[in-house]
Amino acid sequence: MLMDFFNLKNADVLVVDDQLSNIQLMNLLLKDHYNIYMARSGEEALEVVEKQVPDIILLDVTMPGMSGLEVCRLLKKKPLYENIPVIFITALGDTDDEIECWKAGCVDFVRKPINNYTLINRVKAHLTLKFQSDALRRIALTDGLTGVGNRRSFDLQSPELFEMCLDNALSCAVIMLDIDFFKGFNDCYGHLAGDDCLKLVAKTVEQQIPKGKGQLARYGGEEFVMMLTGLSEEKIEDVIKSILKSVVNLKVPHEQSLCSEYVTVTAGCAFVGRDANMPLEDVIHQADGLRYQAKQAGRNQFASVSMGS
Numbered sequence: 001m002l003m004d005f006f007n008l009k010n011a012d013v014l015v016v017d018d019q020l021s022n023i024q025l026m027n028l029l030l031k032d033h034y035n036i037y038m039a040r041s042g043e044e045a046l047e048v049v050e051k052q053v054p055d056i057i058l059l060d061v062t063m064p065g066m067s068g069l070e071v072c073r074l075l076k077k078k079p080l081y082e083n084i085p086v087i088f089i090t091a092l093g094d095t096d097d098e099i100e101c102w103k104a105g106c107v108d109f110v111r112k113p114i115n116n117y118t119l120i121n122r123v124k125a126h127l128t129l130k131f132q133s134d135a136l137r138r139i140a141l142t143d144g145l146t147g148v149g150n151r152r153s154f155d156l157q158s159p160e161l162f163e164m165c166l167d168n169a170l171s172c173a174v175i176m177l178d179i180d181f182f183k184g185f186n187d188c189y190g191h192l193a194g195d196d197c198l199k200l201v202a203k204t205v206e207q208q209i210p211k212g213k214g215q216l217a218r219y220g221g222e223e224f225v226m227m228l229t230g231l232s233e234e235k236i237e238d239v240i241k242s243i244l245k246s247v248v249n250l251k252v253p254h255e256q257s258l259c260s261e262y263v264t265v266t267a268g269c270a271f272v273g274r275d276a277n278m279p280l281e282d283v284i285h286q287a288d289g290l291r292y293q294a295k296q297a298g299r300n301q302f303a304s305v306s307m308g309s
């Protein structure tokens, strides 16, 4: 039942072992159920993971060069990979070896020589758990109405992203925006039409964000926020201009608006240069204040400031 619900057939399983015969056996047992990727060393395993993040890794402990324990420890340190379950496939059996495996961050073991039935069922059980926790994480971080990130996702991810920018001398910007005269829109067209408008605006704004440079989140009500990273101040202004333009171009009628016949948005942007050093709260506060300035200046526009070099 759960197998069908989560469609485990699409799961990507990485099998890592220096012995070809072990890889062949695991491939034979699992290939009809999942997509199998293979690696013959720890180094090769890391290369495969970088190209195609697997849903689970079956990892030999003892290999020449980088051991399975080292591979597992490295993966668990990286946010992108820390949630990949690792099952050690091992002939080692004493208590200290087992403790080292748990400490490295594995979720389970399968002993060599491999019991076929145990391998198949352990993989199925851990894939099901992985898919369930992925689904829960997605739900917990997604805004139910618009499908973009929710406030929790921004609050959780932005400090990490901001720190990464400061550490790597990358520029970033926080942009706050909201829909103009949205109370009037609801009053005029009804709450359900308001919901549709929020969905449409969120989708349109999201489409203007350059790929891999940031994510949109609903900050609350009709307010949205995004943190864009690694873009010049000029490029960020281009993105904001295209957001304003694309929303107007939706041509959603808004009789109650005092600034346009259509739905519009207003934005505030705080740009943080590569050598800047200030708390994220200050940056968010600046972006929010600038949004109010842009509102005062007539709406359907943005105001921005540069907070560092």
Ligand SMILES: Nc1nc2c(ncn2[C@@H]2O[C@H](COP(=O)(O)OP(=O)(O)OP(=O)(O)O)[C@@H](O)[C@H]2O)c(=O)[nH]1
Pocket: 145, 178, 179, 180, 181, 182, 183, 184, 186, 190, 191, 192, 193, 194, 195, 198, 220, 221, 222, 295
């Ligand atoms: N339809 C709908 N309306 C919402 C939702 N969340 C918040 N709102 C409405 O958004 C409106 C926000 O109103 P205000 O904060 O006064 O802002 P505004 O009317 O856009 O005024 P300005 O921001 O000054 O242009 C309120 O009427 C809320 O009820 C939602 O999920 N769906």
